[in-house]
């Protein structure tokens with residue numbers, strides 16, 4: 503029996519390859535073989551997927567009608583990410599293609615990084631780092647690089663799912679007041695254990711010293727942070743975004759920072775990755791990270807293994823543990 507054919511748009515990590523290589527005939531796209539490309543081109547993807555039974559992809563690849571049309575044998579598309587705005591799930595349902603993602607294994611690493619950004623922007627770490635590297639630090643002074651305090655302040659979390667709650671948990675060590683807004687209120691025992699208070703979004707904007715975003719990218723979360731919401735925030739507030747770039751209107755954020763509407767922002771994700779809104783680049787009160795919130799070796803390996811295991815499940819009669827549309831496997 504020939505093994506099912508898998509296309510992986512990334513070489514992944516050893517433990518994921520072990521699962522795949524044992525069970526499948528796998529083609530890995532590797533940028534080391536394509537010196538001028540960071541990711542597989544769309545044309546290359548559409549051509550390589552043609553005979554494949556499964557796809558392992560990254561958030562940079564769109565799984566939509568165009569791709570599904572090009573892949574008549576495809577049974578599963580596994581994105582190595584928890585966010586799945588790159589996958590048209592209804593289109594997958596129509597084609598009876600299982601779509602899977604990687605929830606849970608990146609929560610703590612991503613929450614840690616939201617905190618990394620929060621602390622870096624509040625305490626002006628990169629401005630100080632730039633001085634040290636340039637040899638321009640004039641020596642200690644009383645009013646030098648004074649930032650905002652973190653401990654004892656109010657943290658507002660928008661989107662209180664797995665990662666949002668991880669961020670709240672870490673706030674306890676800083677004796678912060680935690681507010682959250684979400685489309686649904688969590689169970690009272692969860693609120694109690696995280697010392698978090700459910701509020702409406704406007705209340706959260708008005709009261710928070712730090713606002714951290716943890717919603718998925720959906721039509722109703724696109725530009726959730728816009729000129730209007732920024733105007734509701736404190737002039738001393740900091741915005742942290744580790745969710746998805748289009749959740750923030752970057753032009754509006756830039757204008758708000760220019761006008762002093764808020765104190766600063768720290769971003770891991772961008773509206774048009776890998777580009778950053780030009781105005782933000784020159785701002786000292788902005789920390790810019792290259793979409794690395796889940797980027798620890800352990801976590802990225804776990805994500806790749808999870809994607810491989812979901813693919814394996816489809817071909818071994820198991821229910822894929824992280825299917826977004828498990829119903830396509832019924833009847």
Ligand SMILES: NC(=O)c1ccc[n+]([C@@H]2O[C@H](COP(=O)([O-])OP(=O)(O)OC[C@H]3O[C@@H](n4cnc5c(N)ncnc54)[C@H](O)[C@@H]3O)[C@@H](O)[C@H]2O)c1
Pocket residue numbers: 584585586605606608612660661662663664665666683684685686716717718719720722723744745746770771793794795796
């Ligand atoms: N920067 C990164 O590298 C990175 C890493 C991991 C996750 N992410 C992003 O973070 C997102 C959240 O991940 P998660 O695992 O915590 O997801 P989750 O599904 O556990 O939590 C998302 C929360 O957002 C809430 N929500 C959805 N729509 C909303 C709305 N309109 N208003 C308010 N709340 C709303 C949901 O009810 C849920 O509680 C992912 O979808 C992904 O896009 C980014």
